[in-house]
Amino acid sequence: MRVIGTLITIIILVISFQVSAQQSTDKGNRYGADQYGMKKYVMAFLKRGPHRDKLNKEQRVKLQQQHMANISRMAKAQQLVLAGPFLDDGNLRGIYIFNTASIEQAREWTETDPAIKAGSLVLELKPWYGSAAILAVNDIHNEISANAK
Numbered sequence: 001m002r003v004i005g006t007l008i009t010i011i012i013l014v015i016s017f018q019v020s021a022q023q024s025t026d027k028g029n030r031y032g033a034d035q036y037g038m039k040k041y042v043m044a045f046l047k048r049g050p051h052r053d054k055l056n057k058e059q060r061v062k063l064q065q066q067h068m069a070n071i072s073r074m075a076k077a078q079q080l081v082l083a084g085p086f087l088d089d090g091n092l093r094g095i096y097i098f099n100t101a102s103i104e105q106a107r108e109w110t111e112t113d114p115a116i117k118a119g120s121l122v123l124e125l126k127p128w129y130g131s132a133a134i135l136a137v138n139d140i141h142n143e144i145s146a147n148a149k
Contacts, residue, residue: 040127043095043127044097049120066115
């Protein structure tokens, strides 16, 4: 009887492992992960632009609203994986992480940003290799943002 129980336990563990491995493979494929669970992105460093201090308060507020709307649009289009400001008042203002390995594609996407167009921000693009799991960040963010309201 003990042998049968042990065999059943081993069979359940093997099946569980196979299901878990398949789920991991499915997620890896969905996120474009390589064998290390990683993928290529482009990171943008947003910096203070030459026209930033030439805007009055009303113009800055309007430009910031447009900038945020553009960030939301790119996130919904799954172009933008992650974005956020730095909390100090230095020249480095924030980052974007784009869901592409192409610097040219990321440059094209950043050119849609009203703050870039206005010269309030300039950017530096760098290829970056990071976890494919960060592609889940926007979905999680939307879930917790909705719950916070």
